[in-house]
Amino acid sequence: MSVARRSLATFTAAVLAAALPATAASAAQEPDAGLLRLTVTQPDGAAARGSVNLVATDDSHSEFLQLDESGQLSVEVPANDYKILITPAYVDPDLPDDGLRQWVHGKTSYARAEAFRVTAGDTTDVTERLLPPSPLTVRARDAITGAPISRVCAYADGRGGNCDDTELTIPRLVPGPQTIRVYTEDGNHLAADATVNVTEGDTATAVVDLTPAAHVETTVVDAATGAPVAGACATVAPAGTGELPSVGPLACSDGTGRLRLDNVGAGSWNLFVRPTGGSPYGAQWVGATGGTGDPARARRLNLAAGRTVTVPPVRLDRAGTITGTVTSAATGAPVTSGEVSLAHSSGLSYLSWGTYLDGQGTYRIDWLGPYRWPLLFTTPDHALQWSGGVPVRGQAKPVTVRAGQSTTYSPALKRGTLVTGGLTNPAGHPVSAVLTFHNAATGEVVGSTWDYDGRYEARVLGRQTVTVGWQWGGFADYAGWYDGVAEASDAKPVTVPSTGTLTVDIGLRPFPAS
Structure with missing residues (x-):
């Protein structure tokens, strides 16, 4: 993996590291903290076990915690709005099942999840019932002729990955919208991602059109x-x-x-x-x-x-x-x-x-x-x-x-010209992101970097005019371009001088990453 490409993998690792366990004691030292109490039950009403990710909506704070034997947890956190991800552990409390993660209340994505406000000095109580894992049957057809594809393969959120004749059933998925990957073994059709709806307590069926491949x-x-x-x-x-x-x-x-x-x-x-x-x-x-x-x-x-x-x-x-x-x-x-x-x-x-x-x-x-x-x-x-x-x-x-x-x-x-600056989210808080510099005339990548603390440095050859793309996020991925636009064609060009230092501060916006 090249250094330019390796930056995205390194950034992903940094996001995951940021979500490692943080103790309630450390959170309690934050000024203007409030208490969040969460109670989670299984679909049958029994106490749930598993892990919980607590994520501030402005990306300023996160906690990684465990439900106790009663399906509860309490944690003091800085006053803010939070979204909550639950990863249940139905078999072993120490082995949460990533394929059955759900956002409170009963959602399958960060974007659809409800935000809960924690106020300084107050207690916020949240309860959640885990949705019953439900099956999904997948069929595929040729996008040009409409003919059924005789052997189909599919997986969703780590589940599936098997192939079968005519149709394939993925047995345990969280009800709601799910993105599935559908492909064939023979290489005659291109793999495709499709958003389908899993029905609670029933077997939903998804028919996905696959484009014939060229050879x-x-x-x-x-x-x-x-x-x-x-x-x-x-x-x-x-x-x-x-x-x-x-x-x-x-x-x-x-x-x-x-x-x-x-x-x-x-x-x-x-x-x-x-x-x-x-x-x-x-x-x-x-x-x-x-x-x-x-x-x-x-x-x-x-x-x-x-x-x-x-x-x-x-x-x-x-x-x-x-x-x-x-x-x-x-x-x-x-x-x-x-x-x-x-x-x-x-x-x-x-x-x-x-x-x-x-x-x-x-x-x-x-x-x-x-x-x-x-x-x-x-x-x-x-x-x-x-x-x-x-x-x-x-x-x-x-x-x-x-x-x-x-x-x-x-x-x-x-050595190249030093390009540096700050990275902030819409609330003005420092954030981590991957930056990619592109030659404005050809679109080629001419530099890349990532940061941990909202301040970046990159070396770029000058003199040339560049555009700057960014990727930001953890549970929700965002992407855009300097200065505050979603598309490369709208990016504001920046001229990198032959020598010295160029400062470019970048405000990131919640444009969904494609």
């Missing part, structure tokens, strides 16, 4: 001899972008060199092929007549839903190697943490798009075809930059790879 077929051969090559793996990137995926379709050639890539959406794509398992062949963007290291020169595949496109044989050349030592232009010292890659994503499944710097700042990539490759350098203490010290791929200085030979490329990375 790519080809044969992978030795460019010199025409002999089939096994174990060469392929994926796709949006045409002309070079943005290799971290999650997406993947297929590898068999012993005859045949390769079929399923689960591809309709659209315009480039095909990327990388041999695996110590193969002597090199990776390539598949071009019109041979391989290339430049996605802008790759063959464009126009795919339609439900159709199969056959690509002429992919002709693999022998691999070459790029090695080098990465240093800081500011200090001359080796840069000992980070990644050298072909794209912002680190890789797909076991297929890597790059490599990590070692403790001496050195790297080695020995699986590239003999072409000119732009390289991306993502490190914690320097601005994200492409080979040649530029912010976007189209400006990069490609590094030439020669078959069977080693090319040395040892860049001195630019």
